Amino acid sequence: MTWTAKLVSGLCLAAAIVLFGLLGPLLTGDPATIRDVGLTPPGGEHLLGTTLTGQDVLAQLAHATRGSLWIGLLVGVLATVLSGLFGIVGAYAGGVADEVFSLFSNVVLVIPGLPLVIVVAGFVPAERRGTWTIALVLAFTGWAAAARVLRAQTLSLRNRDYVAAARVSGEKTWRVICVEILPNLLPVVASQFVFAVVLAILSEAGLSFLGLGAADSSTLGTMLYYAQNGFALQREAWWWFVPPGLVIALFGGALALVNFGIDEIVNPRLRDRGRRERDVVAVRAQVAPAEPDAVLTVRNLDVVYRTARPVHAVKNVSLTLRRGEVLGLAGESGCGKTTLAYAVNRLHRPPAEVTSGSVALEDVDVLALGPEELRRFRWVRLSMVFQGAMNSLNPVTPIRAQLQDVLRTHRPDLSASGRELRCAEVLRLVGVDPARLGAYPHELSGGMRQRVMIAMALLLDPQVMIMDEPTTALDVLVQREILNEIKRLRDELGFAVVFITHDLPLLLELADRIAVMRDGEVVEHATAEELYLRPRHPYTRELLASFPSLTGERGALLR
Numbered sequence: 165m166t167w168t169a170k171l172v173s174g175l176c177l178a179a180a181i182v183l184f185g186l187l188g189p190l191l192t193g194d195p196a197t198i199r200d201v202g203l204t205p206p207g208g209e210h211l212l213g214t215t216l217t218g219q220d221v222l223a224q225l226a227h228a229t230r231g232s233l234w235i236g237l238l239v240g241v242l243a244t245v246l247s248g249l250f251g252i253v254g255a256y257a258g259g260v261a262d263e264v265f266s267l268f269s270n271v272v273l274v275i276p277g278l279p280l281v282i283v284v285a286g287f288v289p290a291e292r293r294g295t296w297t298i299a300l301v302l303a304f305t306g307w308a309a310a311a312r313v314l315r316a317q318t319l320s321l322r323n324r325d326y327v328a329a330a331r332v333s334g335e336k337t338w339r340v341i342c343v344e345i346l347p348n349l350l351p352v353v354a355s356q357f358v359f360a361v362v363l364a365i366l367s368e369a370g371l372s373f374l375g376l377g378a379a380d381s382s383t384l385g386t387m388l389y390y391a392q393n394g395f396a397l398q399r400e401a402w403w404w405f406v407p408p409g410l411v412i413a414l415f416g417g418a419l420a421l422v423n424f425g426i427d428e429i430v431n432p433r434l435r436d437r438g439r440r441e442r443d444v445v446a447v448r449a450q451v452a453p454a455e456p457d458a459v460l461t462v463r464n465l466d467v468v469y470r471t472a473r474p475v476h477a478v479k480n481v482s483l484t485l486r487r488g489e490v491l492g493l494a495g496e497s498g499c500g501k502t503t504l505a506y507a508v509n510r511l512h513r514p515p516a517e518v519t520s521g522s523v524a525l526e527d528v529d530v531l532a533l534g535p536e537e538l539r540r541f542r543w544v545r546l547s548m549v550f551q552g553a554m555n556s557l558n559p560v561t562p563i564r565a566q567l568q569d570v571l572r573t574h575r576p577d578l579s580a581s582g583r584e585l586r587c588a589e590v591l592r593l594v595g596v597d598p599a600r601l602g603a604y605p606h607e608l609s610g611g612m613r614q615r616v617m618i619a620m621a622l623l624l625d626p627q628v629m630i631m632d633e634p635t636t637a638l639d640v641l642v643q644r645e646i647l648n649e650i651k652r653l654r655d656e657l658g659f660a661v662v663f664i665t666h667d668l669p670l671l672l673e674l675a676d677r678i679a680v681m682r683d684g685e686v687v688e689h690a691t692a693e694e695l696y697l698r699p700r701h702p703y704t705r706e707l708l709a710s711f712p713s714l715t716g717e718r719g720a721l722l723r
């Protein structure tokens with residue numbers, strides 16, 4: 165079922181039940197009228213039959229549905245307000261307020277909900293136990309888990325740049341919360357609300373079934389309570405207890421479907437979950453025989469994002485990476501560079517799918533590897549430095565642990581001292597003092613973090629390293645230092661590099677050969693020198709011309 169189908173069917177079902185609760189009582193008459201037609205089965209005058217005392221089950225059901233929905237709505241609103249207050253306001257305010265609010269939420273969270281509800285509801289005398297009392301008790305015991313979720317979300321949002329910008333520009337606190345933070349939380353709040361309503365209806369049914377429900381209203385739980393007391397099951401009067409049970413189940417199911425729909429709106433990736441399980445289609449080309457000194461051979465590769473409007477991101481790409489070579493992959497933003505790099509590594513996720521072609525790393529047919537073979541292959545023979553690499557480190561773990569994790573996974577026989585030595589060695593290789601092994605990522609500069617990621621990619625001596633714009637976020641001096649380091653390491657260790665960037669002049673300096681991509685296709689593939697001196701494709705000439713010359717006339721800088 166697609167996300168829209170879930171949402172629409174959930175909303176239709178919930179709307180039908182709400183309509184029945186709203187209009188049913190007006191059409192079905194008094195549910196309390198006693199007649200001498202006890203336990204009449206459904207049919208004729210009484211569509212859903214009668215109770216032991218001859219009351220019409222349909223009329224009771226309509227009133228009970230209205231009562232349950234009303235309690236569900238009250239509790240949903242109250243619990244959402246409480247969770248918003250304690251979760252969002254506390255987290256945004258920070259300091260003592262956050263600690264006090266958070267402590268209170270935690271205390272409420274660990275109190276066992278149902279027993280507390282039963283004790284509190286039982287403590288209030290029956291004649292004073294009205295709808296509001298029950299709603300307050302259920303709301304009080306039901307808001308804390310949602311508050312924890314909202315607090316976590318708010319803590320992450322309050323540090324975002326756009327919230328900081330709003331604060332710096334002098335916006336008032338309530339405005340920052342309502343305009344900058346709340347809209348981003350709305351999908352989460354909506355799904356928490358839906359969950360609170362379902363939980364309230366179920367809990368109220370449980371309370372009423374135990375005889376602890378509201379004295380002033382009839383709910384689906386009350387109906388079940390009377391059916392139980394009237395021995396409906398033993399008397400085989402199924403029409404007395406099945407309808408209220410069914411309405412509870414259908415309403416719960418409808419809201420669960422709505423919740424799924426909301427989840428998938430919040431996280432569009434979920435929409436594609438399960439739509440396709442394969443990342444590579446079955447029919448694809450045989451691995452072509454590689455050139456003698458080729459280490460990585462890509463042949464006629466096609467990658468398609470199977471979205472509502474499919475995107476053919478990589479089209480018939482063929483590339484050969486030779487031993488110890490730096491192959492540059494250049495092209496404007498969105499031309500498919502990252503998609504190609506991910507597909508070569510089998511890191512692409514649905515909706516991306518390799519539809520044809522082959523990828524071979526020496527003798528390994530990469531597209532044919534199973535999950536366990538892939539796990540053993542990646543990083544050992546082919547590693548990757550991701551785009552924005554300096555943010556790829558886990559902020560709460562020291563560098564040492566992150567580097568050692570890779571060794572623990574792929575070299576389990578290495579001793580603790582062996583691991584330590586190897587980590588220090590790779591850090592030294594990339595020009596970072598091994599004394600920084602104990603540092604957390606935030607204690608390192610951007611350039612150092614970038615180097616640590618390169619060190620991590622070098623840990624297992626891979627034959628090929630794919631570097632996806634590894635230096636874009638750095639200033640030119642640090643960028644140059646790192647590029648020189650990559651060249652030196654390549655000469656020293658002999659691995660081959662696929663270096664992806666939109667910066668063609670940088671590639672002219674670094675790469676042995678360059679492939680220029682446009683719209684998913686490789687439009688030109690030549691040595692760096694050839695490409696610079698004799699660019700053949702108009703797009704390459706355009707790219708070369710778009711970079712300002714430092715030696716031309718002043719005006720040439722401002723093209």
Ligand SMILES: Nc1ncnc2c1ncn2[C@@H]1O[C@H](COP(=O)(O)OP(=O)(O)OP(=O)(O)O)[C@@H](O)[C@H]1O
Binds near residue numbers: 496502
């Ligand atoms: N998950 C996705 N669903 C649909 N289309 C996608 C998805 N991810 C990427 N695309 C599309 O695939 C094409 C190639 O994207 P890709 O990220 O590979 O480009 P790129 O050359 O690496 O760009 P950049 O240099 O900006 O990172 C783009 O048109 C992009 O919109």
